[in-house]
Amino acid sequence: MATPTTTQVTRLSAEEIGYLTAGPGRAAETVLARLLDVGAVRVSRDGYVTAVQQNSYQATTSVEARILSYARTPVQFGTIVQSTAHSTEMASLHQHLLGKGMMQRPRRRNPAWVFSLALAALLLLLGMSTPVLLLAVPIALAFGLWQRGRKAVTTAGKEVLRTAIATDRVLAVALYGFCGKISGQAVGDLFELPQSVVKMLPLKTQRKRRSSSDGGGCGSSCSSCGSGCGSSSCSSSSSSCSSSSSSCSSGSSCGSSCGGGGGGD
Numbered sequence: 655m656a657t658p659t660t661t662q663v664t665r666l667s668a669e670e671i672g673y674l675t676a677g678p679g680r681a682a683e684t685v686l687a688r689l690l691d692v693g694a695v696r697v698s699r700d701g702y703v704t705a706v707q708q709n710s711y712q713a714t715t716s717v718e719a720r721i722l723s724y725a726r727t728p729v730q731f732g733t734i735v736q737s738t739a740h741s742t743e744m745a746s747l748h749q750h751l752l753g754k755g756m757m758q759r760p761r762r763r764n765p766a767w768v769f770s771l772a773l774a775a776l777l778l779l780l781g782m783s784t785p786v787l788l789l790a791v792p793i794a795l796a797f798g799l800w801q802r803g804r805k806a807v808t809t810a811g812k813e814v815l816r817t818a819i820a821t822d823r824v825l826a827v828a829l830y831g832f833c834g835k836i837s838g839q840a841v842g843d844l845f846e847l848p849q850s851v852v853k854m855l856p857l858k859t860q861r862k863r864r865s866s867s868d869g870g871g872c873g874s875s876c877s878s879c880g881s882g883c884g885s886s887s888c889s890s891s892s893s894s895c896s897s898s899s900s901s902c903s904s905g906s907s908c909g910s911s912c913g914g915g916g917g918g919d
Contacts, residue, residue: 666756669717671818672828673747674756674811680831681747682738683855685717687827690845694718695725701851702728716743732854756811760804831855 666674672684686703689695694711697703705725713719720743724734738744751757781788807815820826820836823844832842832852842852 666754666814667715668824668828669715669747670751670756671814671825673751674807674815675818675829676831678739678744678748679735679856680828681717681744682721682735683832684824684828685715685721685738686735687824687832687845689718689721691822691824694722697731697845697847697851698728699848699851701731701854703731703734704728717741717747719743730854731851732856735855751811755808756814757806758804758808760806833857 668688669681669684673681686695689711690697692711693706695703695705703721703725704727705722713722717738720741721734721738724737729737748757752759778788818825818829820829823841826834826836826841826844830836830841832845832847833855834841840849840852842849
């Protein structure tokens with residue numbers, strides 16, 4: 655795996671892939687990784703992030719601009735990730751992914767959904783002798799499928815994640831987080847970050863993504879999510895709240911759902 659950023663033909667940016675993988679916290683990690691990659695920010699040994707004033711790097715996204723704004727004065731590694739995850743810029747990224755059909759509003763699964771499908775099957779059998787009952791079958795089926803819930807990441811988003819590969823260290827963060835590992839190597843080591851700094855990120859329960867040998871990691875997200883995840887609970891995502899996401903990796907003003915969806919399949 656290359657250490658400097660390399661080009662990957664993909665439908666989404668690294669920060670968008672990070673969001674789909676594990677919610678707004680992971681997207682914030684990914685943007686911070688990209689700024690580290692180009693030398694726009696630096697991290698001290700005691701874990702403070704500072705913008706490199708003499709660097710001519712111009713922010714290419716609103717989330718990058720937000721992090722550079724936060725880093726005008728030294729800010730702790732974990733704090734800048736969480737603050738960015740809760741920002742209005744991150745909420746805009748979530749809306750962008752909704753508009754691209756990569757994400758959707760999740761619904762929590764109701765355990766009673768199987769009974770609705772069983773009722774539909776029963777009505778179908780009874781309808782053989784009493785045809786009028788067949789009219790209720792589509793209603794029972796639709797209600798059962800609605801109760802089954804749905805995750806935040808759409809089929810299109812899952813396809814992007816299925817084919818995403820960590821071809822550079824920024825994408826390694828998007829897919830595994832600073833706390834994760836890829837091919838036996840800690841992702842944080844790719845940026846020469848001490849484990850004491852990486853561990854400043856909040857631990858989060860999430861579905862681990864596997865590389866050829868190992869993967870996963872702590873990941874990070876807003877600790878509680880208000881509006882974005884809808885009725886799903888915040889775990890973030892994978893995918894994402896899940897993230898995270900997927901459940902809900904966002905909180906307060908982040909207005910976004912975690913990467914992985916908070917409901918059925």
